[in-house]
Amino acid sequence: MTFEKVAKIIADFKEIDVSEITMQTTLNKDLGLDSLDTVELIMSFESEFGITLEPDASLQTIGDVVSMIDKETKK
Amino acid sequence: MRITGTGSELPKRVVTNDELMTFLDTSDEWITSRTGISKRRVLSDESLDKLAASAAAKALENAGIGANELDLMICSNVMGPYITPGLSCIVQGLIGAHCPCFDINAACAGFIYALDMAKAYLDSNKAANILIVSAEAVSHMTDWNDRATCVLFGDGAGAVVVSKGEGLRAVRLGTTSNTEVLYQKQITGNSPFELNQVKDPSLVMNGQEVYKFAVSVSAEDVKAVLEQSGIQAQDVKYFLLHQANHRILEAVRSRLHQGKEKFPVNLDRLGNTSSASIPILLDELNRQGKLSDGDILAMSAFGAGLVNGACVIQWNFK
Structure with missing residues (x-):
């Protein structure tokens, strides 16, 4: 469920089809997102999931994002 | 409180992104896409107090009042040419004003903070005409070997005269x-x-x-x-x-x-x-x-x- 929501937010942000996004998709290489794009998306995830996230340089893939959100929502 | 005059002054030296590339590992594309900045003005042979005084004089002229009609001057400034006296005191002498002067440091939000203070002075009848000068020399603060920060900033001064009336x-x-x-x-x-x-x-x-x-x-x-x-x-x-x-x-x-x-x-x-x-x-x-x-x-x-x-x-x- 987290993945579907994350994929939709990113697809809307990048104006691409949601089917192009998988757990292995990388933020920087595949999606061309820079550090400020990542913060903008983190802010969208925060409002979607009702959580607070810290911008994290170690985030590489959509899978990383999904596990970060899952960890935070379980708190 | 209403704004009755505006003025600004910029250093003459223009530094483009291309010029930054001559001494920093950066590019015009990198800076422009991440910041929207293609050039900036920086102090060279001018001083910040003169820049601030010029912006102030233009604002007074625009408002149609003389420096002697000011009741207060507030400078918003993060780092001036002197630790003491405050920038506003130097500007007072340069424009020929005689009113009380002080500086505030509310970083990049300093102008809004100064407007709020000015309103309080006007509302309490402690002043009728106030000069606000926001003047910054960020090029003197940044490390010019650090490509992540020095490319972002520029120097400049903006001023307004505020007086009693409807506006804010x-x-x-x-x-x-x-x-x-x-x-x-x-x-x-x-x-x-x-x-x-x-x-x-x-x-x-x-x-x-x-x-x-x-x-x-x-x-x-x-x-x-x-x-x-x-x-x-x-x-x-x-x-x-x-x-x-x-x-x-x-x-x-x-x-x-x-x-x-x-x-x-x-x-x-x-x-x-x-x-x-x-x-x-x-x-x-x-x-x-x-x-x-x-x-x-x-x-x-x-x-x-x-x-x-x-x-x-x-x-x-x-």
Whole structure:
């Protein structure tokens, strides 16, 4: 469920089809997102999931994002 | 309180992104896509106090009053040419004023904080004409070997004269103590007793954290001051946002659902001029004849502290 929501937010942000996004998709290489794009998306995830996230340089893939959100929502 | 005059002054030296590439590992594409800045003005043989005095003199002339008619001068400034006296005291002598003067440091939000203070002086009948000068020499603060920060800033001065009357409709200020994400330490001198000497006093910024703060607080502040003054976003002529980064401007704009033409920009030409960015922008609009009496202006700024401030002003010039 987290993945579907994350994929939709990113697809809307990048104006691409949601089917192009998988757990292995990388933020920087595949999606061309820079550090400020990542913060903008983190802010969208925060409002979607009702959580607070810290911008994290170690985030590489959509899978990383999904596990970060899952960890935070379980708190 | 209404604004009765505006003025600004910029250093003559222009530094393009291409020139930065001659001594930094950076590129025009990198800087432009991440910041929206293509060039900036920096101090060379001018001094900040002269720049500030010139902006002040232009604002007085625009207001049609003499320096001797001022009851108070407030300078917003992060780092002036002297630790003491304050920049405002030097400017007072240069423009020939005789009123009490003091400086405030509310970082990039200093102009909004100064407007709020000026309103309190006018409302309590302690002053009739107040000069606000926001002047910044950020090029003297940044480490010019650090490509992540020095490319972002520029120097400049903006000034306004404010007097009694209808104009300022709402103000909102905020402070959230957070030193880590944006700071510059003061050097500690040569005290033989100091155990924590500051050796590297350059500006340090966590861009992602500052972006997050700026975008959320600016959109929220603008919505709050509009609601406070009973004005709809679509009725605002211009949104004058602190010129920190075009990505921040765009993110705030999209949260306010307003067109690009309502967001004037000088960031592309001047970089981030800290607290001077909004009064310079206001002076540009005023001198280009883009403001008419009755126009609603919303201003919002944010900076190190962390501090934020926003206001709604009805242009009531004549």
